[in-house]
Amino acid sequence: MTDEKYSEYRASSIGKITPDYEISASTLVDIFGLNPYTTPNQRLKLCHDAMSGKDIRFAANNAMDMGNRLEKPIALAAFDRIGLLDIQLEVTEPVRHPTLPLNGSVDCYGIADNLFIQKDVEKGFYLPEKADDEGIKINGKGIVEIKATNAPHQEAPPPYRGVLQVKALMAASGLEWAVIAILNGTDLRCYFYERDLEWEKELAEKVKDFDERIPHCDYYSPFDTQDAARINPVDNGETTELTKTAQKHIDNIETWEVQAKELNDLIQNSKTKLMEEMGESQQGFSKTHQVVWKTVNYKAQPEKTKVTPAKEAYTQRRFSIKKLENNWNNTCNL
Numbered sequence: 001m002t003d004e005k006y007s008e009y010r011a012s013s014i015g016k017i018t019p020d021y022e023i024s025a026s027t028l029v030d031i032f033g034l035n036p037y038t039t040p041n042q043r044l045k046l047c048h049d050a051m052s053g054k055d056i057r058f059a060a061n062n063a064m065d066m067g068n069r070l071e072k073p074i075a076l077a078a079f080d081r082i083g084l085l086d087i088q089l090e091v092t093e094p095v096r097h098p099t100l101p102l103n104g105s106v107d108c109y110g111i112a113d114n115l116f117i118q119k120d121v122e123k124g125f126y127l128p129e130k131a132d133d134e135g136i137k138i139n140g141k142g143i144v145e146i147k148a149t150n151a152p153h154q155e156a157p158p159p160y161r162g163v164l165q166v167k168a169l170m171a172a173s174g175l176e177w178a179v180i181a182i183l184n185g186t187d188l189r190c191y192f193y194e195r196d197l198e199w200e201k202e203l204a205e206k207v208k209d210f211d212e213r214i215p216h217c218d219y220y221s222p223f224d225t226q227d228a229a230r231i232n233p234v235d236n237g238e239t240t241e242l243t244k245t246a247q248k249h250i251d252n253i254e255t256w257e258v259q260a261k262e263l264n265d266l267i268q269n270s271k272t273k274l275m276e277e278m279g280e281s282q283q284g285f286s287k288t289h290q291v292v293w294k295t296v297n298y299k300a301q302p303e304k305t306k307v308t309p310a311k312e313a314y315t316q317r318r319f320s321i322k323k324l325e326n327n328w329n330n331t332c333n334l
Contacts, residue, residue, distance in 0.1 A: 020050035020057065023210055025095075025104030025168035028203075031210045034159040039223045041231060044210065048217040070183065071146045075108045077188055078144060078181035081123060086111040087144065097172040100204060101211045104169045108144040110179070115139070117192050124189040128156030128163075129196075136177065136194050143169050143178035153189055157182060163193070170195040171203055271319065290322045 023043070029035045030043035046056045072089055079087040088109040096103045118135035119127050127136060145162045157163055157180060166178035170193075180191045212218070222228035242250075274291060278284055284291045296318050303310040 021047050022101045025165045028168045029160045029164045031206055039227050041219050041227055044213055047214050070148045074146045074181055074183045078190055084110045085113050095172045100207045102207050104172055106143055107146045110142050110144045112138040126191045136192055138177040142175055145180045147182040149184055153184055157191055166193055171200045292320045293317050
């Protein structure tokens, strides 16, 4: 697609809900390199394909469907707990940044009346970007982002669980506060954020750079070996003369592979000694760690393909080590 056609495509797409050809608040975490599931180059390829007319959307899975069904109940629970004046549950219009090719969909809007929010573990209130003795004032209209997850709660949610999303939505809408309401089982926690103008400078740089790469799919340097393989999926049959820098990388790989084997041998030896001490015990505790060597029964599997033959039922012990949040004595007394 030529630059002129790209501009035409962009102009014709304004007003659509979160067009796929450009970055959105929910996918912004990808281009910051903070999404463990999608690299910047993967997101770039998706946007380029969408710009070329390909349908890149996928069907919602069960977790996504359940999250959508729980959105309103979670929002209402957060509304009551925070003490908001009002909440807008039906949001049909996307927000678009006034100067950047950035859009986003807001789950809900909340209205606050000069509420002063501080960290309160009993209420499930957390301010990840403030010290424990600090607070923030929320007033007027703000963004309420809803998440449902089975991942353990943390003092601060990871960037891909709505953090960069609400920051981008505040930047696009001009609103000054946002809250991410995350439900895990029956545990609802609310994470509050203020608009960050300093961060928005980095946002502008990232979004502009990404947008310029879309028309010609101008990839970033690969982030790992899998990313490199995605960028260059097939060879061209040619031979290239490698640089001095490449030779340094070759030397490093040779050296580190030897060191990695030595370290792996040491790890396996220590695991063997631990297993010897565990014997038939299912778990054991040191002052700082829990060691589990649990028996797992696997069911028989029928033949799926000629390449994947049938498997008989079998039993195997699974070994793992977990660091304790408290020492063993405290754990046993809980």
